[in-house]
Amino acid sequence: MSITNNAHWLLVLVASICLLPGAYAAEIIRVDASESQSQSVLGSTVVPYKEVTLAAQVPGVVKQVAGEVGAIFKQGDVIVQIDETTLQARRNSVLAQISTAQAVLQNSQAQYTRELVSPRSKDVGALPGFGLPAMFDMLAVRPFADSMMGGYDSDMGRYSDLMSSATVVSQAQSSLQQAMSQLQEIDSTVRDAKSIAPFEGMVLERLVEEGDTVQPGQALIKFGFVKFKRLQADVPSGLIRYLDEDMVVPVRIDGHVETMAKVARIYPIADPSRHTVIVKFDLPVDITASPGMYAEVYLPERNKDKPKVAVIPRTALLSGRSLPSVLLVNDSNVSELRLIRLGSDQSNGMVEVISGISVGERIIDNPPPSASSGWMPTAK
Numbered sequence: 001m002s003i004t005n006n007a008h009w010l011l012v013l014v015a016s017i018c019l020l021p022g023a024y025a026a027e028i029i030r031v032d033a034s035e036s037q038s039q040s041v042l043g044s045t046v047v048p049y050k051e052v053t054l055a056a057q058v059p060g061v062v063k064q065v066a067g068e069v070g071a072i073f074k075q076g077d078v079i080v081q082i083d084e085t086t087l088q089a090r091r092n093s094v095l096a097q098i099s100t101a102q103a104v105l106q107n108s109q110a111q112y113t114r115e116l117v118s119p120r121s122k123d124v125g126a127l128p129g130f131g132l133p134a135m136f137d138m139l140a141v142r143p144f145a146d147s148m149m150g151g152y153d154s155d156m157g158r159y160s161d162l163m164s165s166a167t168v169v170s171q172a173q174s175s176l177q178q179a180m181s182q183l184q185e186i187d188s189t190v191r192d193a194k195s196i197a198p199f200e201g202m203v204l205e206r207l208v209e210e211g212d213t214v215q216p217g218q219a220l221i222k223f224g225f226v227k228f229k230r231l232q233a234d235v236p237s238g239l240i241r242y243l244d245e246d247m248v249v250p251v252r253i254d255g256h257v258e259t260m261a262k263v264a265r266i267y268p269i270a271d272p273s274r275h276t277v278i279v280k281f282d283l284p285v286d287i288t289a290s291p292g293m294y295a296e297v298y299l300p301e302r303n304k305d306k307p308k309v310a311v312i313p314r315t316a317l318l319s320g321r322s323l324p325s326v327l328l329v330n331d332s333n334v335s336e337l338r339l340i341r342l343g344s345d346q347s348n349g350m351v352e353v354i355s356g357i358s359v360g361e362r363i364i365d366n367p368p369p370s371a372s373s374g375w376m377p378t379a380k
Helices: 002-019 085-117 129-149 154-192 237-242
Strands: 027-030 032-034 039-055 060-065 078-082 194-196 201-206 219-236 248-253 257-266 276-282 294-300 309-313 325-329 335-339 341-345 350-355 362-365
Touching: 032 350, 039 201, 078 219, 085 154, 219 237, 219 294, 237 276, 237 294
Parallel strands: none
Antiparallel strands: 027 362, 032 309, 039 219, 039 294, 060 078, 078 194, 201 219, 219 276, 248 257, 248 294, 257 276, 309 350, 325 335, 325 362, 341 350
16 A cells, blocks of 8 residues: 555656656747758669560460569570471471482582593593594694684683583582571571570569460560669659759658669650659668569659748647647747648757748747647746
8 A cells, every 4th residue: 555655656656756846947938941852752662673574476386484574584594485397397408408418518519629630621531442533633633723713712612611510519609508598597596495594583574374375576585673763653744844964862662662863764754744854763782672662762853943941849849739839939938839831850859840930930849738729938
């Protein structure tokens, strides 16, 4: 029983001390003026540092999709594979054409070499009788025809045979080159049947499944580099003039993660229908956020033509009130309760006052909780 009584008297003593004049460092101050530091809150979305859409390059049936949404791949990994059976068959056919073209080329080169070393126009070994009639023709008849009659030129005949053989070699080389080009084209198409990760990243969206038939240009996978993340916001064109690249602004991710973000890129063209400009903000590396999360960006409104606003210390606000209020000291040096409307917080514990009091008026700072109209601080 005695303990209860002692506790009761202790509470009474504390309350009495709190109500003593001078227990609060209350004082009369004037309302100052300051430039408004109001901010515009814009919705934004967490996006990867860079993002690409992998599309089909060849028609066919999807043979394999390597990972689900959220799967991580290294640069060069195959993510989507399109069935290349038909391409492989075409490749084997071209390989056969290359073998044939190589054989034809070798034969034509051998015939050209034979014509160059042993011309057909001077061949005497293929005739009967040890080639005596041909020898007589070559040694007697042809020289006589060349010199006396002018109707036959053996050198021109040899030149014609050489050119014919050289033409066959050239055609064989062209056929081989054409077949090799077809092989390169097919090999390139076979490579295009694979969608390869262009950099280390994560699958953001899976647009096809195994067994789907795709056509060139059809989107397969959305892939992004998520080691670094950004915010993307549609900023009204009227606020763009307050932003500069490398500028740092406060942001709030998913309603509770507060951090700072740097202006990374301001797009040079505005949306003609919505009159907004896309702005991207770089997030710190250590921030935990997933692509697609909602975020708020707080942009300053630095309007030089805007008049200054009244600011008061937060300690001047009466505590325990449902609406913001202060004790205003009138010209008769009597306090009166005044309801006010607050704006944005400023530094050093100051807050903007949108309405209720004006710059230059006097208010009581640090009033006690029980203070009301008529209460004045005790003179020292």
